[in-house]
Amino acid sequence: xxxxxxxxxxxxxxxxxxxxxxxxxxxxxxxxxxxxxxxxxxxxxxxxxxxxxxxxxxxxxxxxxxxxxxxxxxxxxxxxxxxxxxxxxxxxxxxxxxxxxxxxxxxxxxxxxxxxx
Amino acid sequence: xxxxxxxxxxxxxxxxxxxxxxxxxxxxxxxxxxxxxxxxxxxxxxxxxxxxxxxxxxxxxxxxxxxxxxxxxxxxxxxxxxxxxxxxxxxxxxxxxxxxxxxxxxxxxxxx
Numbered sequence: 001x002x003x004x005x006x007x008x009x010x011x012x013x014x015x016x017x018x019x020x021x022x023x024x025x026x027x028x029x030x031x032x033x034x035x036x037x038x039x040x041x042x043x044x045x046x047x048x049x050x051x052x053x054x055x056x057x058x059x060x061x062x063x064x065x066x067x068x069x070x071x072x073x074x075x076x077x078x079x080x081x082x083x084x085x086x087x088x089x090x091x092x093x094x095x096x097x098x099x100x101x102x103x104x105x106x107x108x109x110x111x112x113x114x115x116x117x
Numbered sequence: 118x119x120x121x122x123x124x125x126x127x128x129x130x131x132x133x134x135x136x137x138x139x140x141x142x143x144x145x146x147x148x149x150x151x152x153x154x155x156x157x158x159x160x161x162x163x164x165x166x167x168x169x170x171x172x173x174x175x176x177x178x179x180x181x182x183x184x185x186x187x188x189x190x191x192x193x194x195x196x197x198x199x200x201x202x203x204x205x206x207x208x209x210x211x212x213x214x215x216x217x218x219x220x221x222x223x224x225x226x227x228x229x
Contacts, residue, residue, distance in 0.1 A: 004159075033216065043160065043205060043219040056216055091159055105150065106207075106217060108159040 002026040006092050006109035014117055016081050021112045023075045023092030032075045033093040033106065034067065036060070043091070049075065082116045089113050122220050123206060129226040136193040138223040140206030141186075147209045149182055150217065151191045154203045163191075163204075196227045 005024045013019050025032050034046040047057040047067055054067065066078045075094075079086055090113075093106040124139045140149070148167045152160040166173045166182045166189065173180045179192040193200055203224050207217040 035219075042221045045216050045218060048216050089157075093160075104148070104209075105162040105165060106152075106160075108152075108161070110159045 002107075004092055004094055004107050004109035006090075006112050008112055009110065010113040010115070012115045012117065013082055015084055019079045019082055019086075019114060021077045021079075021090050021092075021114070023077070023109055024073055025075055025092065025094035026107055027073070029094035029096050029107070031055075031095050032069070034077045035091045035093060035108075036088040037091065037111075038088045046077070046090075079114075082114070084116050087114055087116045123204070123223040125223060126221065127224040127226070129228060130196060132196060132198055132227050132229050134196055136196050136200070136225055136227070138191045138204050138225070140189045140191070140220055142189075142206075142208045142220075143187065144208075144210065146184075149180075149189050150207045150209070151178075151180060151189075152205045152207060152219075154205065154222070156202070160205065193225075196225075198227050198229045201225060201227045 004026060007022045032049040035043050036046055037043045045058050047061045048055045049067055052069060064080045068076050089111040091111045092109045095104055095106050122141050128136060130136055146168055148165055150165045151163045153163055154160045164173060164175045164178055164180050166180050168184055171182055177194045182189045189206060203222045205219050205222045207219045209217055
């Protein structure tokens with residue numbers, strides 16, 4: 001069964017360093033997302049991406065964050081200068097285009113745990 | 118915010134009992150979905166109910182939706198130890214936003 005894959009599974013970095021989290025969405029999906037979950041807390045929307053551009057982003061997704069789909073398969077989240085509060089599990093998700101303009105079932109990866117020291 | 122809020126935050130029951138989790142949201146929705154998350158893992162889609170539906174079944178899962186009260190419930194019947202996980206509701210907006218907004222989650226523990 002097709003799945004969303006994410007790398008790395010865990011990354012430890014020093015505050016101020018750049019981090020790139022990678023995702024390979026399911027191949028025939030058109031919408032891509034990044035969510036994050038601080039330990040034990042809710043799953044927070046960061047950004048959605050469609051047709052090679054950001055379609056929506058949250059307040060969390062400030063200028064330190066960027067996303068890219070460099071080669072038609074990978075979908076990356078970059079954090080330019082990490083802060084302690086960026087420590088979280090980052091989930092990539094994708095879905096097929098559903099009718100009615102609202103997403104149907106999202107397929108999530110297993111997540112990348114980012115620890116900022 | 119259209120954010121869903123689950124109730125209770127934590128639920129502990131004996132194996133074989135039924136587990137009911139509730140979700141409330143604030144704005145009009147196109148659909149409401151329930152996801153499961155095992156500890157330290159990704160989210161897995163369980164079931165989707167559209168705004169024009171009132172009840173949906175999938176195996177041991179039963180979901181209801183009351184749009185007048187802006188609430189949904191997830192019932193897991195004949196619970197098993199393997200059902201131990203966190204359960205999240207997520208709402209999809211009617212227009213514009215191509216995203217799901219997740220609630221706080223209910224931590225379900227099934228005791229053998």
